[in-house]
Amino acid sequence: MSGNGNIGIVSACDNNWSRFYITTNDFWTGKKFYVKPLTIGGINVIVNGASSEGLRQVQNMAEAEINTTMNSQTMKIQTWVSATSNFLINEISSNDKNPIEISVETWTTNTNNKIYPVANGLAQPNLVWASRETEGGDNINWISRAALSSKIIGVNYTTELSDNNKGVSKFMLQPGEKVTVVTSIISGKDINDHVEKSVAAVKDQTKSSIEKL
Numbered sequence: 001m002s003g004n005g006n007i008g009i010v011s012a013c014d015n016n017w018s019r020f021y022i023t024t025n026d027f028w029t030g031k032k033f034y035v036k037p038l039t040i041g042g043i044n045v046i047v048n049g050a051s052s053e054g055l056r057q058v059q060n061m062a063e064a065e066i067n068t069t070m071n072s073q074t075m076k077i078q079t080w081v082s083a084t085s086n087f088l089i090n091e092i093s094s095n096d097k098n099p100i101e102i103s104v105e106t107w108t109t110n111t112n113n114k115i116y117p118v119a120n121g122l123a124q125p126n127l128v129w130a131s132r133e134t135e136g137g138d139n140i141n142w143i144s145r146a147a148l149s150s151k152i153i154g155v156n157y158t159t160e161l162s163d164n165n166k167g168v169s170k171f172m173l174q175p176g177e178k179v180t181v182v183t184s185i186i187s188g189k190d191i192n193d194h195v196e197k198s199v200a201a202v203k204d205q206t207k208s209s210i211e212k213l
Contacts, residue, residue, distance in 0.1 A: 001059065002066055002081050007185055009081055009088060011066050013057045017046045018068045018077055020088065022148065024187040029134040030142035038116065040132055040146040041108035041165070043183055045090060047071050048101040075100060075173070082213045086201070089210060090181040092173060100173045104181050106150040107166040108132040118165040123199045127151050128159050128167025131195050146187035147198035153180040153207055180210055 002009040010021045021042040028037050047070050054073035059066055068077040074096035080089050094100050108118045108130040120130045129149040136143050150169060157171035173179060184202035186194045 002064065002079065004081050004083050004086075007081055007086055007088070009066075009079075011057060011068075011079065013055060013068055013070070015055065016048070016070070017044055018057065018070065019044050020066075020079060020090070022088065022183075022185060024086075024146065024185060026189060027134075027144045027146050027187045030140050030144065030189075031135060032139040032141055038132075038134065039109050040185070040187065041106075041130055041148055043088065043090065043148075043150065043181065044103075044105040044107065045077055045092065045181070046103040046105065047075060048103065071096065071100065085213060086185045087205075087213065088183040088185065089213070090183075091178060092181065093178040094173045094175055096175055098175070102171055102173050102179075104150065104152065104169045105162070105166055106130050106148050106169070106183060108146075108148065110163065110165040113165070120161050120163075120165055120167050121195070122159055122161065122167065123149070123203075125203070126157070126159055127199055127202060128161070128169055129195055129199055130165055130167055132165075142189045144187065144189055145191050145194045146185070147194040148183055148185055149195075149198040149202045150181060150183045151202045151205060153182060153205065153210065155179045180207070182210065
């Protein structure tokens with residue numbers, strides 16, 4: 001687990017993927033007498049062609065990181081949450097002798113989407129986003145809305161949409177390279193500009209700004 005008091009992250013991994021579930025402390029349903037928190041969505045880092053050998057995930061309390069090794073321990077993912085801003089950071093590196101094909105999925109939970117609507121989209125320059133909101137209608141005190149937007153720093157990549165709740169970024173991780181996935185998380189009660197704010201927050205991130213975070 002990781003977080004900063006507003007964002008909460010829970011991680012999992014298996015064979016060729018590492019997944020980071022995301023929620024915040026203000027993404028709650030507003031149905032009268034049935035108020036409850038919901039997961040917003042998450043980030044999947046998928047290593048195409050990887051085996052389960054060397055798969056390991058450790059919560060490093062001293063460094064406030066989640067450290068994942070995959071693909072016979074040749075690929076590493078350092079994951080952390082900014083203490084001062086609503087960003088999830090995944091730093092991916094490889095010492096494999098061959099390039100590795102990576103897919104990063106930015107997604108929102110698609111369960112009961114008739115009750116909890118979801119959406120996805122592409123934004124310039126080369127960003128993906130996904131959003132989710134709680135139910136409206138009778139006996140609703142408020143609607144919470146949230147958006148996740150992701151950008152890849154350090155490599156050329158392609159983007160595409162999948163289903164109605166997911167954006168996918170794909171790239172080749174070269175030996176000795178480090179690539180950074182930056183995800184902005186925006187949520188709140190009765191807001192309507194969550195997608196715009198999430199895209200704007202991640203759009204201006206650079207290697208230098210991540211080092212400052």
